[in-house]
Amino acid sequence: MIGMAGQTFFTSDTHFGHAGVIFVYKRPFESVAAMDEALIRRWNETVAPGDTVWHLGDFAIKQSAARVAEILSRLNGTKHLVTGNNDPPATTTGQSGWASVQPYAELEIDDRKLVLCHYAFRTWNGMGKGSVNLHGHSHGRLAPATRQVDVGVDVWDFRPVTLEQILARRRRKVAAKTAAPA
Numbered sequence: 047m048i049g050m051a052g053q054t055f056f057t058s059d060t061h062f063g064h065a066g067v068i069f070v071y072k073r074p075f076e077s078v079a080a081m082d083e084a085l086i087r088r089w090n091e092t093v094a095p096g097d098t099v100w101h102l103g104d105f106a107i108k109q110s111a112a113r114v115a116e117i118l119s120r121l122n123g124t125k126h127l128v129t130g131n132n133d134p135p136a137t138t139t140g141q142s143g144w145a146s147v148q149p150y151a152e153l154e155i156d157d158r159k160l161v162l163c164h165y166a167f168r169t170w171n172g173m174g175k176g177s178v179n180l181h182g183h184s185h186g187r188l189a190p191a192t193r194q195v196d197v198g199v200d201v202w203d204f205r206p207v208t209l210e211q212i213l214a215r216r217r218r219k220v221a222a223k224t225a226a227p228a
Contacts, residue, residue, distance in 0.1 A: 054155055055092065055099045055123070055206035058130065058164065058182025059198040060085050062117050064107035071185045071200050082117070088205040090122045097123040099206050100151070102182040102197055103130020103164030111136040118143025126151070130164035130182060155209050166194060180212070 075081035159177035
């Protein structure tokens with residue numbers, strides 16, 4: 047299932063080690079260990095070692111720095127963290143598995159400006175000029191604004207996604223709305 051090397055992926059809200067997320071968001075896993083292993087397996091089925099992944103927060107919940115480092119070492123790709131509300135120092139400080147850690151980022155991929163944050167914005171830089179806000183935090187429970195997408199694992203089959211996949215899904219939704227009878 048791995049695509050071409052050198053791709054950029056987005057994800058958020060993995061919540062490694064967090065039992066509560068299984069019940070609150072009705073994740074289909076028997077245990078935390080099963081969830082963690084499924085998330086790692088799906089990540090690595092999707093992301094090649096030469097790819098880049100932007101994780102938009104809430105990577106691991108109440109895990110030791112050693113456990114976070116162990117999980118990071120098992121995940122393919124160059125990993126960047128845009129911090130979330132559940133990313134304590136054990137997840138961020140001194141972790142060599144992150145290429146960068148920041149609360150906010152702006153990227154351009156295929157001439158498309160992206161605004162990355164753990165949180166969905168009501169407005170964002172370049173909003174009126176076609177930029178897209180990628181976020182997490184809401185676990186698929188927030189109605190998106192135009193050009194705003196939740197990249198959380200709960201929305202995307204528990205795996206990272208590319209901008210191409212995100213835009214293709216948006217095009218299908220728009221097409222379905224315009225094709226629906228009035």
